[in-house]
Amino acid sequence: MAQTTRATIKDVAERSGTSITTVSHVLNEVPGKRVSAETRQRVRRAAQDLGYRPNQLAKGLRTQRSQTIGFISDHVLTTPFASRMIAGVQHAAAEAGSLVLLVNSEGDPELGDAQVDALLERQVDGIVYATVYHKLITPPAGLRQAPAVLLDARSTSGTISSVVPDEQAGARAATEELLAAGHRRIGFVNNEEDIPAQLLRLAGYQDALAAYDVAIEPSLEVREYPAAYGGYAGALRLLQSDDRPTALFCATDWMAMGAYQACQDLELRIPDDVSIVGFDDHELVAGSLRPGLTTMALPHYGMGHWAVLALLRQIDNGDSTVQHAVLACPIVRRASVGPPPPCRF
Amino acid sequence: MAQTTRATIKDVAERSGTSITTVSHVLNEVPGKRVSAETRQRVRRAAQDLGYRPNQLAKGLRTQRSQTIGFISDHVLTTPFASRMIAGVQHAAAEAGSLVLLVNSEGDPELGDAQVDALLERQVDGIVYATVYHKLITPPAGLRQAPAVLLDARSTSGTISSVVPDEQAGARAATEELLAAGHRRIGFVNNEEDIPAQLLRLAGYQDALAAYDVAIEPSLEVREYPAAYGGYAGALRLLQSDDRPTALFCATDWMAMGAYQACQDLELRIPDDVSIVGFDDHELVAGSLRPGLTTMALPHYGMGHWAVLALLRQIDNGDSTVQHAVLACPIVRRASVGPPPPCRF
DNA sequence: ATGAAAGCGCTAACAC
DNA sequence: GTGTTAGCGCTTTCAT
Numbered sequence: 001m002a003q004t005t006r007a008t009i010k011d012v013a014e015r016s017g018t019s020i021t022t023v024s025h026v027l028n029e030v031p032g033k034r035v036s037a038e039t040r041q042r043v044r045r046a047a048q049d050l051g052y053r054p055n056q057l058a059k060g061l062r063t064q065r066s067q068t069i070g071f072i073s074d075h076v077l078t079t080p081f082a083s084r085m086i087a088g089v090q091h092a093a094a095e096a097g098s099l100v101l102l103v104n105s106e107g108d109p110e111l112g113d114a115q116v117d118a119l120l121e122r123q124v125d126g127i128v129y130a131t132v133y134h135k136l137i138t139p140p141a142g143l144r145q146a147p148a149v150l151l152d153a154r155s156t157s158g159t160i161s162s163v164v165p166d167e168q169a170g171a172r173a174a175t176e177e178l179l180a181a182g183h184r185r186i187g188f189v190n191n192e193e194d195i196p197a198q199l200l201r202l203a204g205y206q207d208a209l210a211a212y213d214v215a216i217e218p219s220l221e222v223r224e225y226p227a228a229y230g231g232y233a234g235a236l237r238l239l240q241s242d243d244r245p246t247a248l249f250c251a252t253d254w255m256a257m258g259a260y261q262a263c264q265d266l267e268l269r270i271p272d273d274v275s276i277v278g279f280d281d282h283e284l285v286a287g288s289l290r291p292g293l294t295t296m297a298l299p300h301y302g303m304g305h306w307a308v309l310a311l312l313r314q315i316d317n318g319d320s321t322v323q324h325a326v327l328a329c330p331i332v333r334r335a336s337v338g339p340p341p342p343c344r345f
Numbered sequence: 346m347a348q349t350t351r352a353t354i355k356d357v358a359e360r361s362g363t364s365i366t367t368v369s370h371v372l373n374e375v376p377g378k379r380v381s382a383e384t385r386q387r388v389r390r391a392a393q394d395l396g397y398r399p400n401q402l403a404k405g406l407r408t409q410r411s412q413t414i415g416f417i418s419d420h421v422l423t424t425p426f427a428s429r430m431i432a433g434v435q436h437a438a439a440e441a442g443s444l445v446l447l448v449n450s451e452g453d454p455e456l457g458d459a460q461v462d463a464l465l466e467r468q469v470d471g472i473v474y475a476t477v478y479h480k481l482i483t484p485p486a487g488l489r490q491a492p493a494v495l496l497d498a499r500s501t502s503g504t505i506s507s508v509v510p511d512e513q514a515g516a517r518a519a520t521e522e523l524l525a526a527g528h529r530r531i532g533f534v535n536n537e538e539d540i541p542a543q544l545l546r547l548a549g550y551q552d553a554l555a556a557y558d559v560a561i562e563p564s565l566e567v568r569e570y571p572a573a574y575g576g577y578a579g580a581l582r583l584l585q586s587d588d589r590p591t592a593l594f595c596a597t598d599w600m601a602m603g604a605y606q607a608c609q610d611l612e613l614r615i616p617d618d619v620s621i622v623g624f625d626d627h628e629l630v631a632g633s634l635r636p637g638l639t640t641m642a643l644p645h646y647g648m649g650h651w652a653v654l655a656l657l658r659q660i661d662n663g664d665s666t667v668q669h670a671v672l673a674c675p676i677v678r679r680a681s682v683g684p685p686p687p688c689r690f
Numbered sequence: 691a692t693g694a695a696a697g698c699g700c701t702a703a704c705a706c
Numbered sequence: 707g708t709g710t711t712a713g714c715g716c717t718t719t720c721a722t
Contacts, residue, residue, distance in 0.1 A: 407717050
């Protein structure tokens with residue numbers, strides 16, 4: 001049970017027969033403050049014996065640094081990706097001796113303001129504001145009251161640092177994976193939503209085709225709701241057309257899962273009859289499909305990490321340059337890509 | 346940019362021409378402290394004008410209550426379920442005016458101790474210790490230094506409150522769903538790992554059979570690794586036996602996904618030829634399979650919520666009774682269960 | 691009805 | 707080398 005009143009620096013001072021100043025000096029290893037080895041010893045012992053744990057609230061109050069960073073999100077927590085983001089944030093924070101104060105606004109903007117307030121009241125040293133997927137947003141006003149950086153989002157005003165995935169390069173690499181395997185008719189099952197990823201992935205897809213001198217054929221791009229059923233519908237449409245594509249690039253892994261189902265219905269084998277590459281590296285999905293789905297990984301961990309480093313730069317160096325990072329999406333090769341089938345008709 | 350030094354209670358006092366005591370009284374609506382309506386007005390105005398935000402560090406230092414609860418996990422963050430747990434924790438905390446300080450130990454016990462320390466230094470009012478899945482654990486020693494409750498875990502010593510899902514009742518309900526549909530030969534694709542869920546779900550499966558006077562046939566239980574490939578292997582074995590089961594209860598949704606693949610390979614239709622029920626309600630999986638998977642939902646949100654309420658009880662009322670909650674797993678019906686096929690041979 | 695002052699646990703000038 | 711002291715921003719007796 002314990003829970004006896006906790007030992008304070010004063011207790012340590014008394015037990016070691018020194019002053020609290022000295023205790024503070026040795027425990028914080030204050031540079032320039034010279035304390036005799038013997039005293040140091042005694043203080044350490046005393047602290048140890050008492051199970052002394054410095055009160056960070058008091059320390060923070062005094063130093064104006066809470067060693068805490070706030071993480072706020074629209075509703076990131078509901079997605080599996082959130083984990084990787086938060087892990088990145090948490091690790092980077094931990095490396096700097098900080099902890100993460102978590103909050104989420106469930107997409108309610110008013111709540112968002114209140115949440116930012118709550119964080120500010122707790123004197124967080126900075127705030128990371130994350131969104132579920134790459135978005136263009138107008139961040140809560142309170143964010144300007146403290147160092148802040150946007151994670152997987154960019155502000156409409158552009159006046160706040162941010163980090164997002166390189167959707168376009170990722171889509172290009174995905175498509176090139178197919179082109180390199182020999183495919184020339186490549187369908188793109190795109191997300192129908194009006195979000196940055198939709199445009200950027202399309203651009204990347206077209207970049208790749210252009211790089212291989214393949215003409216862009218509008219009928220090869222279809223847009224559907226980004227879920228398995230949308231992918232199913234889109235893939236079906238594409239694969240049932242005459243002169244069907246030999247490969248499909250799907251805007252999300254879930255859509256790719258739908259494409260797999262479409263192939264199954266059409267009795268098309270992957271990758272023998274059609275090759276497929278996804279996007280997101282939704283590990284549980286991509287890894288569970290048969291055959292495993294080759295896909296582009298979203299750099300969630302890296303973005304989380306970057307966000308905190310950028311934040312720390314602002315906090316520590318007062319560096320207020322706004323920076324916009326665009327992180328690469330590495331390809332994750334599994335088994336859904338092969339050469340196109342021999343000429344058929 | 347702002348970031349000008351923040352307004353303090355003193356500023357509010359000056360601007361409103363009162364003392365900080367009065368400001369504190371009105372802003373906190375201290376009961377029993379009577380302040381004239383007019384003064385109250387002035388104080389409120391001043392606070393508003395100044396954009397005053399109380400410093401919770403100072404408040405916490407003074408009141409010995411940080412209004413913060415620590416959430417520590419073995420490596421819960423990597424799983425999609427974590428979201429629901431944390432959401433439950435966060436919401437319950439928010440209702441009590443608290444925020445959540447997040448930390449995770451990546452399964453490293455030493456790190457766990459350090460993390461608990463970090464939390465304690467921040468003066469968290471209590472700690473929720475969560476695990477990825479229902480486990481029996483020996484919690485880090487530091488946990489006894491503050492009110493704490495175990496989430497999705499139970500301590501070997503039993504001296505600390507905890508909340509876990511009712512695996513057995515859930516498994517029983519899952520099996521009964523199949524029995525009620527008319528099935529009598531029901532295979533159980535169990536998890537091979539030596540964890541509470543394995544035993545409890547088996548017990549629930551057997552409870553259900555007993556309730557329907559169906560003899561327990563050991564050959565109908567197979568154990569595999571809890572992933573799609575394990576489920577595939579187990580289901581294949583079961584479905585290839587002579588006198589194969591007409592229904593499968595899979596210990597996890599991922600295993601059920603493997604079972605679907607096995608059915609596909611054997612050209613067995615779901616639910617016409619074989620009915621399947623899973624466990625976990627891994628929403629993205631269960632909802633994405635075709636047909637949708639009927640499965641048991643793990644009460645992650647509820648457990649998170651319960652954990653915090655229990656914690657608050659300890660903190661506020663000093664109620665140190667240890668309690669162990671077992672929360673129901675509701676069934677989520679989709680489309681993978683139907684009547685058994687007409688007699689075949 | 692309002693205010694002065696002590697003190698929560700700590701750091702950082704500034705003595706000695 | 708080591709100790710005294712003044713706060714950080716707040717709540718809370720206790721006076722008035």
